[in-house]
Amino acid sequence: MSGDRPEISYEQAREELVEVVRKLEAGGTTLEESLALWERGEELAATCQRWLDGARERLAKAQAAHEEKPN
Structure with missing residues (x-):
């Protein structure tokens, strides 16, 4: 993400992405608007x-730490 825009939550990004896809599928936008929507979608x-990569990494670390603990 650009340095001037704060990181948004996974849920916010997913919801906005769904909206971007909906607008692109609906059509009726100019080429410039479609390109801007596509770029935002990317x-x-x-x-x-x-977010997903970070969650996987945290889960892997937690599992590794759990496996290393003696019973």
């Missing part, structure tokens, strides 16, 4: 992927 998809 940003939102990348944000969602970063």
Whole structure:
């Protein structure tokens, strides 16, 4: 994400991405508007992927720590 825009939550990014897709599928936008929507969709998809990657990493660390503890 750009440095001037704060990170948004996964849920916010996902909801906005759904809205972007809906607008693109509905059509009726100019080429410039469609390109702007596509670019925003790419940003939102990348944000969602970063959140998911971070969650996977945290889960893997938690599982590894749990497996290392003696019973």
